[in-house]
Amino acid sequence: MDAATRRARLLLLLVAATVPAGLCQTNPDDVAALRAVMGAWSNYPSSWNSGDPCGAPWDGIMCAGNGRVTSLRLSSVNMQGTLSDSIGQLSQLMFLDLSFNSGLSGTIPASIGNLAQLTTLILAGCSFSGGIPKELGNLLQMTFLALNSNKLTGTIPPQLGLLSKLFWLDLADNAITGSVPISTGTTPGLDLLTNTKHFHFNKNQLSGTLTGLFKPNMTLIHILFDSNQFTGPIPRELGSITSLQVLRLDRNQFAGAVPNITNLVNLNELNLASNKLTGSLPNLSSMNVLNVVDLSNNSFTASVIPGWFTNLTNISSISMSSARLTGEVPQELFNLPQLHEVVMSKNQLSGTLTMPGSIGAQLQTVDFQENVIVDVAGISNYKKTLL
Known part of the structure; x- marks a missing residue:
């Protein structure tokens, strides 16, 4: 029973x-x-x-x-x-x-x-x-x-x-x-x-x-x-x-x-x-x-941002501010189908933040404030909140 x-x-x-x-x-x-x-x-x-x-x-x-x-x-x-x-x-x-x-x-x-x-x-x-x-x-x-x-x-x-x-x-x-x-x-x-x-x-x-x-x-x-x-x-x-x-x-x-x-x-x-x-x-x-x-x-x-994050297909919210992240942000992160927000401010992420052409439809907020990112590419692919 x-x-x-x-x-x-x-x-x-x-x-x-x-x-x-x-x-x-x-x-x-x-x-x-x-x-x-x-x-x-x-x-x-x-x-x-x-x-x-x-x-x-x-x-x-x-x-x-x-x-x-x-x-x-x-x-x-x-x-x-x-x-x-x-x-x-x-x-x-x-x-x-x-x-x-x-x-x-x-x-x-x-x-x-x-x-x-x-x-x-x-x-x-x-x-x-x-x-x-x-x-x-x-x-x-x-x-x-x-x-x-x-x-x-x-x-x-x-x-x-x-x-x-x-x-x-x-x-x-x-x-x-x-x-x-x-x-x-x-x-x-x-x-x-x-x-x-x-x-x-x-x-x-x-x-x-x-x-x-x-x-x-x-x-x-x-x-x-x-x-x-x-x-x-x-x-x-x-x-x-x-x-x-x-x-x-x-x-x-x-x-x-x-x-x-x-x-x-x-x-x-x-x-x-x-x-x-x-x-x-x-x-x-x-x-x-x-x-x-x-x-x-x-x-x-x-x-660096762990690669296995891209396998978590049910994830809707990722918050890793002040988590000592380094390196570039993988484009695949933005393809997660249920992802609603990603917050990775106050780290040491660097390079170019590239927003891919196929961004998850649920994504509302992207926050990478206070990093050392030098450029943002593909910004026209994303119409919601980018910080």
Whole structure:
């Protein structure tokens, strides 16, 4: 059974286990918990003023046939207030989504860790502050955790590494500090998340190295670690995660040579810009589906533009500013059928820049500013932006 079929069956089971609010009477404990949660909010839906959450019904509420609340979804309704500890009393809750209510603030209550049935927690786009509760590590059924775009601080709890069913982990766009926790003999870490597809940790203040984080048996699709303060080398184990499609490590302080990543044949976006990388340019010749590459602002060994670029027939954007490129620009670069932009400013490219007669129809921007190119030939062949 493939992954898509498994997800479809899981959705059908979830739907079968719930009934629309209005067909049953709510469990009294759940009524009390919801009213306590509502008491910390303003601007909640008017339906929440009626008598019975499942029987009335209340907007955003789904219930099981036994009157237990299984889902609370109130995304983008402009609510204000805090999230009450009483949320942890909804013991059968499977789905909690309060995302994109920027007026929701305060801390994320540790009592969420009591929701043993919870599979999905989406608190993205709010104004929650304070640390990520370590009690989230109790939620062993969790598959989707999105806390991005808040004001969270502190470190990543190593207990998140216990969430072995996790598919999606998004902590991006906060003010989280410290290193990414790695397991030891006595404590868990995120290296244990071998079933997770998405690591979104970008736009934080994370630091330290990534040594020990990645394992060959991981099934990651997206690694978004850009805009942090990571140091040390790019782990060589990354080159073994062949499922990877998007790798963003830009705007950090990674140093040393780029490891062998030729096995990443499913990669469609690679961004290593604005680090302290040295050594040779990475060999991308096997990445036939690569769409976007940015290697700008590093300290690679001076070299000519790699010839294998012309084999990347799906490439749409090439950015290699301040990458210590030398020599002439190969005409074949401009023939790539999907190429939309090529930016190679602030290098030592020289000679004549020749625009061939057969330029890719998608090409919109060509930027070779601040090089030592002495002439441009075939300019009449190109009608778009040439810098």
